[in-house]
Amino acid sequence: MSNGAGVKRIRLLFGTAVTVWALVIPLNLAIAKTPPDTIELVSVEGAVHDETVRFVLDAIDDAARTRRLDHTGLGRVELVILMIDSPAVVADPQLFAELVEVVRNPPLPLGVWVGPAPAVAYGGMAQLVSVAPMRAAAPGVELGYWQPTLVGEQDESPPLEGSYTTSSEVIRVDGPIAGLVDLSSPDTASPRQLLQTLDGTSFVLKGETVTLTTTRPFVSDDGTEGVTVLETVLRRPGLGTQLVGLSTRPEVAFFFLMAGLTIAVFEFYAVGPAVGAVVAALSLGLGAYGPATLPLRWWALVLMLAGVGLLASSYQRGGVLLLSSAGMAAVAVSGLFLFDTGPQITLGWAGWALTVAAVAFFFLLAMPTVARVRFSSPSLGREELVGERGEAVTELDPDGVVEVAGGRWKATTHRAAILLAGDPIKVAAVDGDTLEVAPAD
Numbered sequence: 239m240s241n242g243a244g245v246k247r248i249r250l251l252f253g254t255a256v257t258v259w260a261l262v263i264p265l266n267l268a269i270a271k272t273p274p275d276t277i278e279l280v281s282v283e284g285a286v287h288d289e290t291v292r293f294v295l296d297a298i299d300d301a302a303r304t305r306r307l308d309h310t311g312l313g314r315v316e317l318v319i320l321m322i323d324s325p326a327v328v329a330d331p332q333l334f335a336e337l338v339e340v341v342r343n344p345p346l347p348l349g350v351w352v353g354p355a356p357a358v359a360y361g362g363m364a365q366l367v368s369v370a371p372m373r374a375a376a377p378g379v380e381l382g383y384w385q386p387t388l389v390g391e392q393d394e395s396p397p398l399e400g401s402y403t404t405s406s407e408v409i410r411v412d413g414p415i416a417g418l419v420d421l422s423s424p425d426t427a428s429p430r431q432l433l434q435t436l437d438g439t440s441f442v443l444k445g446e447t448v449t450l451t452t453t454r455p456f457v458s459d460d461g462t463e464g465v466t467v468l469e470t471v472l473r474r475p476g477l478g479t480q481l482v483g484l485s486t487r488p489e490v491a492f493f494f495l496m497a498g499l500t501i502a503v504f505e506f507y508a509v510g511p512a513v514g515a516v517v518a519a520l521s522l523g524l525g526a527y528g529p530a531t532l533p534l535r536w537w538a539l540v541l542m543l544a545g546v547g548l549l550a551s552s553y554q555r556g557g558v559l560l561l562s563s564a565g566m567a568a569v570a571v572s573g574l575f576l577f578d579t580g581p582q583i584t585l586g587w588a589g590w591a592l593t594v595a596a597v598a599f600f601f602l603l604a605m606p607t608v609a610r611v612r613f614s615s616p617s618l619g620r621e622e623l624v625g626e627r628g629e630a631v632t633e634l635d636p637d638g639v640v641e642v643a644g645g646r647w648k649a650t651t652h653r654a655a656i657l658l659a660g661d662p663i664k665v666a667a668v669d670g671d672t673l674e675v676a677p678a679d
Contacts, residue, residue, distance in 0.1 A: 275316045277452060277467070279429055281474045282320050285389070285486040285583060286327045286363060287531055289479040291337050294320065297473050302345035316468060317436070317450055320350045320370075321429065326389045326582035327362035328486055328531045334362060334388065338398055342369045347441070347448055351432055352379045352411070352419075360582045362387040362395070367418065368402035371441055374421040374432055375411045381418065382408030383582045390533035390579075407581075433467040482527055489589030491528025492573045496593050498522030499546045500600050507553070507605070507639060507646060533578040542572035549601040554648065555637045556672075562602060570594045623647075623665045627678050630657045640675055649673040 280297045282290065301315035320341070327334055341348065350367050352359045353376030359367050360383040367373055367381065375381070384403065387395035397403060402418040409415065411422050426432045437452040453465045475483070484490045498521035505514035529539070545568030552561035573590050577583075628642035630649075634657040640649040642665060650669075651657055655677055662678035 275314050275451070276469045276471050277317045277319065277433060278315050279470055279472045280318060280320050281472065282322045282324055282363075284324060284483045286324050286329055286334070287483060287486055288329050288333055289482055290475060291329045291333045293475045293479055295337060295340060298340055298344065298346075298348065305346055315346065317347045317349070317433075317452060318344070319429065319432070320348070322350055322352045322359050322363055322367065323357035324363040325358055325360045325584075326579070327387065328389050331388055331391065331395065338366060338369065341366060342371075342400075344371065344443070347443060347450055348372070349374060349436075351375065351426070351429065352381065353426070354428060355379050361385070361389065362398070365398040365401035369398055369400055371443070372421075372436075372439075373419050374426050375419045376427045377412055377422055377424065379411050380408050381411060382406065386582075389582055390531075429470070430467055433470070481524070485524050485527035486531055486583075487586065487589075488528065488532065488577045488579060488583065489573075489586035489593070491525050491532070492576055493589060493593045494521050494525030495528070495542070496525075496546075496569065496573075496597055498525055499543075500597060503546065503550050503553075504600075504605065506550075507648075528577065532583070535575055535578055538572045538575045541568050542576065545569035545572060549597070553601060553605055554632070554639060556648075557602070557606065565601070566594070566598055569597055621668060623668060623673065626665045628663050628665070628675075630659055630661045630663055630675075633658050634663075634675070640673060642673065647671075647673045649675045651675050651677075 278297065278301050280294055282294060284290075298318055301318050304313070304315045329337075341350070348370070349372030350370040351374045352367060353374075355376045355378030357376065358380045360381070364381040364384060365387060367375075384397065384401075387397060409418070411419055413422050414420055415422075421432070421435065424431075425435045433452045436450050438449060440447050440449045442448070451468075453467050455463065456466050457463050474480075485494060498518045501514050501518040501521065505518060545565045548561050548565030548568060552558045552565060555561070573593060574585065577585075623642055626642050628640050630638060631641050631646060632638040634640070634649060634651045636653050636656075637648070637650045638657070639646055640663050641647075642663075648671060649663070650672055651663075651674070657663060657675070657677060663675040664678045665673050666676050667674040
């Protein structure tokens with residue numbers, strides 16, 4: 239064989255090797271980089287409001303998109319599990335109906351799991367569990383209080399079509415319940431245990447039987463072979479959705495409302511910094527979400543406002559025991575009865591008591607103390623205010639608030655001279671942190 243033929247053969251072999259290398263290596267890399275199938279756990283906690291429903295719908299839609307043929311992103315979602323611990327539904331009826339339809343006829347394998355204990359599913363959420371294609375619960379959880387389906391919609395929210403019905407108010411789950419819970423045992427006490435139990439389970443999806451694969455084999459570093467669940471992804475609502483959800487709890491809404499009102503009073507009497515107005519507005523905005531979504535007792539709201547008014551009036555008059563006592567009683571009672579949400583959503587006693595105590599501390603101790611410290615400062619030049627003119631901010635009968643030299647002051651006048659809000663006044667004397675005023679000439 240000539241040297242030329244040998245060279246040609248070497249070149250041919252080299253070219254073939256390069257071609258095979260070019261084909262095999264990218265294929266191996268592609269296989270190595272192929273994302274694994276995953277299971278998504280979607281957290282549904284607290285009262286279900288509009289933003290919660292949108293979050294769940296988006297999570298299901300995103301998961302379903304990974305199963306489409308044209309999907310080129312991350313790996314496919316094998317299963318979605320809604321992890322439920324919710325006492326009620328306060329969402330818009332049409333929006334909740336959309337969620338019910340998606341759960342009843344999901345675009346991909348979907349199940350619900352109530353847990354971990356002592357989780358609950360009441361009202362509309364208990365009914366939602368019963369219409370899901372796969373229903374599981376941890377032992378020790380509770381389902382019940384079937385009506386109303388939507389809190390605040392007693393007469394306009396009939397039970398979900400085909401949902402579980404019973405005469406029992408609350409059912410404690412300790413095993414499967416026909417028509418309500420398919421799986422409940424020590425093997426379903428946690429999401430990981432549930433996923434191991436579901437491996438190989440079949441159910442009908444859009445007319446076709448689907449067999450779930452929720453585990454995969456693995457080999458440890460020491461060569462031991464075993465089986466573990468697929469990679470799981472936990473999805474929780476964003477901070478904004480969680481913050482809004484807090485406002486659907488009666489004690490939290492009560493706290494935000496009272497915080498906004500007390501800070502507004504603080505700002506009105508010019509005891510606090512200007513930023514107080516912004517804080518008051520934010521607190522009232524968060525607190526207002528509760529009355530907007532929960533059934534409100536209007537008389538309790540009026541009682542709350544009256545209580546704050548009595549406390550402000552007591553402060554304005556230097557602390558009147560009768561007014562302060564009546565104001566605190568009104569605030570406390572209003573917090574107890576502000577929302578008509580029972581039995582699904584109940585008032586947190588600790589939060590209610592903390593709010594009442596904070597209001598008492600604020601009006602009876604903090605505001606008078608801060609006022610004394612601020613208005614007793616010699617840098618304010620109180621004596622120089624004598625002779626200054628100003629305007630009555632509130633009615634003086636005989637005590638009230640006036641605005642002098644750009645600041646607001648507690649003031650008093652003689653009983654014969656009743657001053658109305660907006661009347662011009664003149665400072666006649668200064669007594670501690672209180673201005674003695676008279677009608678301006």
